[in-house]
Amino acid sequence: MDPKDAPNVEPVLGGRVPLLWPDLSPCAIKAAIQQGVWENRCLARCDSGCEYIGMRESTWIMKPTARSHKPRQGKSSVRSSSIAALLENIVTANLILAQHGVLDAYGHVSVRHPEEPEHFLLSRSMAPELVTESDIIEFGLDGRPVGRDLRKPHLETPIHSEIYKARPDVMAIVHSHAPSVIPFCASTARLRPIYHMSSFLSTDTPVFDIRKKFGCTDMLVREPEQGTALAATLGKGRVALMRGHGFVTAGDTLPLAVFQAIYTTLNASLLCQAISLGGEITYLESDEAELAWETNRASVSKPWEVWTRNALRRVGEPKRGTRR
């Protein structure tokens, strides 16, 4: 974008700033935040409401939140070059989750569109480990593909559309049928955090029972109304279990959603072991969990980096978009 089109920027902190428009893509900015290059805090706000978090080479860096981005002009396209890095990260997230056993042939991961907050990106219906950039579809919050995309979507797309609709703060979602979690979806034993790595779990992780409102079903969240009910069970939390089915986790970023999905399954495995010992279990208290989560979320770039490296190594780092 031409610098002359830049908005007026009033710094919240510090002195006057050059009026240059950031030319970095939102996904590149988000990656920089996750890598700790910039702090995710607002330093300036322009007169159209966009928030900025810092500068690089005299260019202000826009804060990549759903509320702070102006809608793009013209027809949306998942193939926009500005989101190429994000598409790569979605593919990587699928690989990571598959390799950690969080996803198998089923389950899915989505990301809210960084430039169109009313859209999200999710693969067509296929096994996560096989997803490439070209398999990713752009959806609206009505759960329908944007434009004339006739590829088959996941049956449970309403999980994603309804949570994004109910939670403007959520930027990424993982839905999983991981076996280690299923016992806590089917018994009165509650999934609670037993170590710091799973401190994002509520002290009373809710369980969505589709039968209570929708009677006998095949257990899948196929309809928008079912997704709305699941989103209501999730509430403001990060994880909701699904009776006889699996779980869903909602994150502020894609790496955080992946982190939460992996450590939800690990906490479930460890808690099963603790229960089998027969002794009294001491869970994290809510104040401990809050402190631990602040520490973990600030360092998510560390596991994301090694998970990415390992995932790409295991698939032989093929040329993007060509792996089958």
Ligand SMILES: [Zn+2]
């Ligand atoms: Zn499912």
